[in-house]
Amino acid sequence: MHAKFKINLEHTINSGQVFLWNKIEEEWIGVNGQEIIVAQQDSQIISSSGKEGYFFREDDNMEKILSRIRKDKIVNSAIMHFPGLRLIRQDAFQCYISFICSSNASIRNIKLMLTNICKKFGEKTEFNKHECFTFPTPEKLATASIKQLLDCRLGFRAKYVRDAAKMVDTGRLDLESLKKMDYQSSLEKLRTVYGIGNKIADCILLFSLDKLDAFPIDRWSQRILLKYYSKIFNDVNEKPLTEKKYEELHKEIVNYFGPYAGYAQQFLFKMERELNEKNWL
């Protein structure tokens, strides 16, 4: 890989994509499904699964991607301020459950819920002198009762998670097969899950199912569009997006930023949150 496009772990992990990561001294330790990943800046990234170069999308052609999304001085500024920021290719089931939990919750709270889920349903594992719990498999999480999920502090999301885990466990939803489908078809399939709307579907598609044209429009994205792009996109305002508005806006966005629009979202999101001094993990 060209040194110019070296991954910056700090920027990447602290960008709202992942929740089960902790920094201990100079090392980052993260849970990704049944694997544990240990990474240190400017050092080798190791995984308990032995799979390399996958999680941080080291196969992405960043020169090409950045040149395609650099449409204006706003994205350009975000790219310049956060070099080495990458999208992450997460374990699909963990990503799916994580973003279902993200509904109307702060990052800190999401992390707490997911940590509780791992402690209750995951496997205690040791890797590279670090001990932690893996994320439960669909089979394991599908056995969870509502009460157990409430004990994990999921609140009203407990029923969503229970249904979602059962969808995967029973084979009614095959996350791996969504990777091979196009954006629209996989989006529609995800949206059939109780608890998944457009925004959460876009997060799952972008962060785990290789749909780089997914552009999650959350409160922050909306603020960004209103602040910097109100001249470019039609009818952006601060009001909550209806399903139809969301879809129309998404089309306009992909039309403008292109097939790697999701990368543009990640840079813009990171920049605006930092500008407002919001906390990460």
Added chain:
DNA sequence: TCATCACCTGGAGA
């Protein structure tokens, strides 16, 4: 199709 509203919970700010 659209506008409201309730929803668990933890943390920040008044």
Added chain:
DNA sequence: ATCTCCAGGTGAT
């Protein structure tokens, strides 16, 4: 101390 408000939304009316 106690209260209010909000956080990377979604589903039901």
